[in-house]
Amino acid sequence: xxxxxxxxxxxxxxxxxxxxxxxxxxxxxxxxxxxxxxxxxxxxxxxxxxxxxxxxxxxxxxxxxxxxxxxxxxxxxxxxxxxxxxxxxxxxxxxxxxxxxxxxxxxxxxxxxxxxxxxxxxxxxxxxxxxxxxxxxxxxxxxxxxxxxxxxxxxxxxxxxxxxxxxxxxxxxxxxxxxxxxxxxxxxxxxxxxxxxxxxxxxxxxxxxxxxxxxxxxxxxxxxxxxxxxxxxxxxxxxxxxxxxxxxxxxxxxxxxxxxxxxxxxxxxxxxxxxxxxxxxxxxxxxxxxxxxxxxxxxxxxxxxxxxxxxxxxxxxxxxxxxxxxxxxxxxxxxxxxxxxxxxxxxxxxxxxxxxxxxxxxxxxxxxxxxxxxxxxxxxxxxxxxxxxxxxxxxxxxxxxxxxxxxxxxxxxxxxxxxxxx
Amino acid sequence: xxxxxxxxxxxxxxxxxxxxxxxxxxxxxxxxxxxxxxxxxxxxxxxxxxxxxxxxxxxxxxxxxxxxxxxxxxxxxxxxxxxxxxxxxxxxxxxxxxxxxxxxxxxxxxxxxxxxxxxxxxxxxxxxxxxxxxxxxxxxxxxxxxxxxxxxxxxxxxxxxxxxxxxxxxxxxxxxxxxxxxxxxxxxxxxxxxxxxxxxxxxxxxxxxxxxxxxxxxxxxxxxxxxxxxxxxxxxxxxxxxxxxxxxxxxxxxxxxxxxxxxxxxxxxxxxxxxxxxxxxxxxxxxxxxxxxxxxxxxxxxxxxxxxxxxxxxxxxxxxxxxxxxxxxxxxxxxxxxxxxxxxxxxxxxxxxxxxxxxxxxxxxxxxxxxxxxxxxxxxxxxxxxxxxxxxxxxxxxxxxxxxxxxxxxxxxxxxxxxxxx
Numbered sequence: 043x044x045x046x047x048x049x050x051x052x053x054x055x056x057x058x059x060x061x062x063x064x065x066x067x068x069x070x071x072x073x074x075x076x077x078x079x080x081x082x083x084x085x086x087x088x089x090x091x092x093x094x095x096x097x098x099x100x101x102x103x104x105x106x107x108x109x110x111x112x113x114x115x116x117x118x119x120x121x122x123x124x125x126x127x128x129x130x131x132x133x134x135x136x137x138x139x140x141x142x143x144x145x146x147x148x149x150x151x152x153x154x155x156x157x158x159x160x161x162x163x164x165x166x167x168x169x170x171x172x173x174x175x176x177x178x179x180x181x182x183x184x185x186x187x188x189x190x191x192x193x194x195x196x197x198x199x200x201x202x203x204x205x206x207x208x209x210x211x212x213x214x215x216x217x218x219x220x221x222x223x224x225x226x227x228x229x230x231x232x233x234x235x236x237x238x239x240x241x242x243x244x245x246x247x248x249x250x251x252x253x254x255x256x257x258x259x260x261x262x263x264x265x266x267x268x269x270x271x272x273x274x275x276x277x278x279x280x281x282x283x284x285x286x287x288x289x290x291x292x293x294x295x296x297x298x299x300x301x302x303x304x305x306x307x308x309x310x311x312x313x314x315x316x317x318x319x320x321x322x323x324x325x326x327x328x329x330x331x332x333x334x335x336x337x338x339x340x341x342x343x344x345x346x347x348x349x350x351x352x353x354x355x356x357x358x359x360x361x362x363x364x365x366x367x368x369x370x371x372x373x374x375x376x377x378x379x380x381x382x383x384x385x386x387x388x389x390x391x392x393x394x395x396x397x398x399x400x401x402x403x404x405x406x407x408x409x410x411x412x413x414x415x416x417x418x419x420x421x422x423x424x425x426x427x428x429x430x431x432x433x434x435x436x437x438x439x440x441x442x443x444x445x446x447x448x449x450x451x452x453x454x455x456x457x458x459x460x461x462x463x464x
Numbered sequence: 465x466x467x468x469x470x471x472x473x474x475x476x477x478x479x480x481x482x483x484x485x486x487x488x489x490x491x492x493x494x495x496x497x498x499x500x501x502x503x504x505x506x507x508x509x510x511x512x513x514x515x516x517x518x519x520x521x522x523x524x525x526x527x528x529x530x531x532x533x534x535x536x537x538x539x540x541x542x543x544x545x546x547x548x549x550x551x552x553x554x555x556x557x558x559x560x561x562x563x564x565x566x567x568x569x570x571x572x573x574x575x576x577x578x579x580x581x582x583x584x585x586x587x588x589x590x591x592x593x594x595x596x597x598x599x600x601x602x603x604x605x606x607x608x609x610x611x612x613x614x615x616x617x618x619x620x621x622x623x624x625x626x627x628x629x630x631x632x633x634x635x636x637x638x639x640x641x642x643x644x645x646x647x648x649x650x651x652x653x654x655x656x657x658x659x660x661x662x663x664x665x666x667x668x669x670x671x672x673x674x675x676x677x678x679x680x681x682x683x684x685x686x687x688x689x690x691x692x693x694x695x696x697x698x699x700x701x702x703x704x705x706x707x708x709x710x711x712x713x714x715x716x717x718x719x720x721x722x723x724x725x726x727x728x729x730x731x732x733x734x735x736x737x738x739x740x741x742x743x744x745x746x747x748x749x750x751x752x753x754x755x756x757x758x759x760x761x762x763x764x765x766x767x768x769x770x771x772x773x774x775x776x777x778x779x780x781x782x783x784x785x786x787x788x789x790x791x792x793x794x795x796x797x798x799x800x801x802x803x804x805x806x807x808x809x810x811x812x813x814x815x816x817x818x819x820x821x822x823x824x825x826x827x828x829x830x831x832x833x834x835x836x837x838x839x840x841x842x843x844x845x846x847x848x849x850x851x852x853x854x855x856x857x858x859x860x861x862x863x864x865x866x867x868x869x870x871x872x873x874x875x876x877x878x879x880x881x882x883x884x885x886x
Contacts, residue, residue: 172635177718191717198716203659204650208718209631209725213594213809214683223684225806228626228755237625239755261636261727262645262886288806294620295613296599296630297719303631304806305683333650333661384647384710384726385886387635464684464807 050448053139054147055156057087062443062452063159065139066320068132069276069311069453070117073162080115080165083157084135085311085454090157091135099151101138105130116169117312118391121256121275128256128275129316164310166217167278168254171389173210173306174381175250175282175397177201178372180326182400185412190290202330205372205380207397210282211303215393217310218456222283224434224463225304229287241463242285244417245432249350249408249440251367252280252395253374254312255388262385267338270375271315273388279309279348279440279456280395286411286431308393309440309456317451321345321444325373332376335383342373348399348442350408352423355435355459360423362413365399365406367442434462472870474563477578479509484865484874485581487561488742490554491698491733491875492539495584502537502587505579506557507733507876512579513557521573523560527552538591539734540813543678543697550678550697551738586732588639589700590676593811595632595728596803597672597704597819599623600794602748604822607834612712624752627794627802629819632704633725637815639732640878644705646856646885647726651709663885664707664723666839667854671772671830671862673789674702674817675796676734683809689760692797693737695810701731701770701862701878702817708833708853730815731862731878739873743767743866747795754798757805764795770821770864772830774845777857777881782845784835787821787828789864856884 053065063069063085073090074080083090094112096102105127111120121128138146146152177183180197183206187196200206216222224245230237256275259265265273282302289301325343346367353359372380377394398408407413410431413421420428432438437459443452475487485491485507495512496502505512516534518524527549533542543550560568568574599605602619605628609618622628638644646667652659678697681687687695704724711723747765768789775781794802799816820830829835832853835843842850854860859881865874 172633200650200652200659200713200716203652204714206714206718207721209633209721211594211631211808212634213811213814214807216683223807226686227806228622230622230625236752237622237755239757261638264648264886285806291622292626292628293717293719294622295715295719296628297715297717299629299631300802300806300808303803303808330658333659335661380722381725384649384707384722385636385645386633386722386725389635392635464686 052141053086054141055087055089055139060450061087062450062454063087064450065136066449067313067317067451068136069313069317070167071311072115072117072165072167074165075157075162082112082114082117082120084132085159086139088159090159090162092155092157095151095155102131102134115165117167118169122390125256125272132314132316164217166215167310167312168391170212170215170391170393172392173212173215174207174394175210176205176207176372176377176395177397178205178370178377179397179400180371181369181402182398182408182412185400185407189416205377208297210306214303215306215308218307218458220307221459221461222305222307223461225285225288225300226463227285227288227300228291230291237291242288244286245460246284246286246410247350247432247438248282248284248398249348249363249365250280250282250395250397250399251277251346251442252308252393253277255392255394256390258389259382259387261387264382264385265378267336267375267379270378271342273378274315274374276312276314277318278312279442279453281307281438281440281456281458282395283307307456307458309453311454313451313453318344318444320449321446321451323368325368326371328371335379336376338373338375342375343368343370344444346442346444351439352429353437353439354423354427354433357425357427359439362421363405363408365401365408367399369399369401370396432460434460436460475508475561476563476569477509477511477561483509484872484876485509486872487558488871489735489739489873490558491735491739492589493733494537494539494587494589496587497579497584504534504536504539504542506554507581508561510581512581512584514577514579517573517577521577524553524556537587539589540591544812547678547694554736554738586639588637589732589734590813592634592637592815593813595634595637595815596629597632597817598627598629598794598799599819600627600792600799601819601822602793603791603824604820604830604834607822607829611838627799630719632728636725637728637730640729640880642729643881643883644727644729645883647707647710647722648885649707649710649722650713652713659713664710666708667882668706668708668832669772669854669860670704670706670820671770671785671787672702672704672817672820673699673768673864674730674815675699677810677814677816678812680811681804681809684807686804686807687800689758689797689801692800693764695800696737696796698734698736699740700734701864701875703729703860703862703878703880704817705729729878729880731875733876735873735875740766740866742871743868743873745790747790748793750793757801758798760795760797764797765790765792766866768864768866773861774851775859775861776845776849776855779847779849781861784843785827785830787823787830789821791821791823792818854882856882858882
């Protein structure tokens with residue numbers, strides 16, 4: 043498979059320099075365009091491989107796939123086939139796209155199989171059952187603790203013993219491109235005698251990565267850290283939009299609710315775990331030692347560069363944050379082992395997000411809350427604008443890619459505009 | 465319709481004295497038995513009306529229902545038809561079951577339409593999209609605050625301003641009858657230096673009612689308290705199983721997670737809002753005044769008697785709690801208005817649970833946590849057993865019914881056994 047570093051792969055498809063969608067990546071998504079109904083595609087360079095047409099033309103005939111598996115508006119059924127099958131499908135596509143492979147390149151159906159990516163509309167790729175949001179960045183949890191609780195004891199006593207998380211709202215997860223209305227709600231600033239009501243005044247993004255589960259468990263069963271990656275299909279960028287004033291007032295004692303549930307945005311291409319294999323690294327050391335069910339024998343962190351840009355309406359975008367997925371204290375295997383240790387069942391298409399990914403350096407903080415230190419300092423944007431929190435019309439752009447040994451695997455963009463309250 | 469108090473209705477079906485499933489109730493559920501695949505039924509006395517057979521025999525032919533609407537293992541599609549249709553279906557069934565109506569009573573298919581309830585297996589009636597658990601009982605929130613936080617300031621500052629809630633785990637909601645494994649997890653009692661791991665030692669129930677949403681909203685839209693009941697299809701009993709030691713250690717700052725997500729049980733019959741109309745009452749007065757979006761012009765509380773029994777394995781059941789839904793400080797219209805005020809979209813089949821329903825009196829406390837005051841005092845069960853929290857083999861039985869003017873509408877039983885950790 044391509045993920046070895048020993049040989050360089052090239053393709054007959056046009057792949058611009060610094061494209062996230064190289065022959066090594068081949069993420070899955072759901073697309074449609076003016077002519078085509080929703081279907082499964084794989085991104086490569088400027089194109090999308092229409093898997094439904096590829097299947098119709100017999101390129102998967104030896105796999106005995108269920109009829110119509112690629113004619114769907116979600117990936118759930120495809121993912122449910124299991125990793126053995128989805129891996130074979132992705133490898134077959136890779137093989138067909140290789141420079142010297144003439145099977146598709148010179149095939150009469152090539153024009154129908156290869157769809158222009160810029161003419162496609164990308165849909166939410168998965169019907170999400172349950173959504174969990176972790177809180178796995180030490181730096182983020184420390185920053186929030188300093189601001190909202192006690193600077194001396196920023197990290198709560200449980201934080202280094204378990205990957206803290208909460209259940210999020212699945213219904214309001216939307217794909218890149220869908221604008222987000224500024225939510226209304228209650229807030230009570232320290233100077234207010236009683237709570238006020240109105241559009242949030244502290245709108246924020248949270249830079250996260252999320253994984254999509256690819257295998258179910260039965261109620262009562264647990265997944266070990268060793269087996270956890272068998273249950274992970276792939277990753278997307280995730281913007282956990284947050285209304286800080288609503289959140290601050292509501293979150294005690296049961297956690298975030300309306301401060302988050304108005305919308306969460308995800309990037310439309312699911313980058314498979316296989317595509318990220320080449321970028322696996324050790325995570326931060328964990329001290330104190332974790333309980334045995336959270337112990338990992340092998341690394342489960344990934345070196346993925348992440349960034350956030352803010353683009354005021356009609357203006358240029360400015361990069362405001364540069365972070366990395368490898369900073370996460372708790373890794374994905376630990377998150378999944380923790381989620382299921384009590385016997386909680388998972389289904390194909392659950393989404394588990396990392397929580398805000400902040401690093402040590404100030405420019406690596408993954409939210410406006412941290413970057414502006416709860417509004418205490420302004421961020422300078424190119425073109426003279428300043429921000430403490432987001433303003434109506436601002437577009438938040440998240441990007442992520444891994445790169446090593448000339449191999450690049452990226453997530454594309456997650457780009458959503460904040461629009462005024464309804 | 466039957467819900468008027470002026471005339472007494474009777475039916476040709478055998479309805480034992482004190483049956484929850486009177487001619488006034490007619491709740492919807494999904495059942496199967498040895499012969500029959502899953503399908504939609506309506507409970508009446510000792511019987512279930514098999515709506516799929518009723519439909520096949522032409523009893524709904526003037527309603528122009530979608531083909532196969534009653535041949536489903538969930539009620540979602542039926543509920544999605546809307547209240548106008550589901551109300552008509554329920555009213556047609558009621559009409560057919562009336563003492564003097566010979567249409568079904570004397571029909572040759574009567575034997576196939578009327579299925580014995582005790583031979584039926586009841587399934588989870590709804591595919592639940594998102595699950596919200598509120599925290600709407602003043603007495604419960606006060607009790608928990610006294611035990612876990614500050615007896616002098618038991619209620620947190622936000623509690624009387626908004627119906628506090630958290631997102632729960634939808635995947636692990638199971639129907640009555642399915643046993644629940646004691647969950648394993650981390651806990652840290654005050655006397656422990658570092659967290660321990662193992663089966664929870666503080667297993668608890670929470671007595672709740674839940675409503676199922678019957679209408680969707682679009683992202684960005686809100687539901688007013690005035691319109692809220694249009695979005696509520698019906699109610700079930702709900703046991704929000706809780707592992708208090710796991711919960712106490714994990715819940716700061718993001719709320720309950722593994723202490724709850726291992727299982728929640730619901731009763732299988734959905735009692736419609738129409739059937740509860742006759743039991744509508746004013747809720748407690750709310751002081752301080754709520755914000756306008758939470759204000760209600762009309763009552764949205766219901767006088768529903770609730771009780772919990774504990775049955776040790778092989779022993780008799782003992783009633784340990786007697787409460788009432790009308791005690792709830794925040795009503796269902798306020799809950800739904802709050803859930804959507806930020807634009808969070810709801811889908812048909814979402815479940816919103818009340819939170820533990822405790823009253824003023826000690827015997828009305830809706831959890832072992834409160835009844836045993838976090839283990840400080842033992843509950844005496846009939847037969848000499850004592851309990852502070854639940855023991856393996858204990859069956860928790862919840863019941864609920866409304867009764868007035870000789871009209872009774874009940875929920876049947878929610879009965880689940882706690883079994884040892886896996």
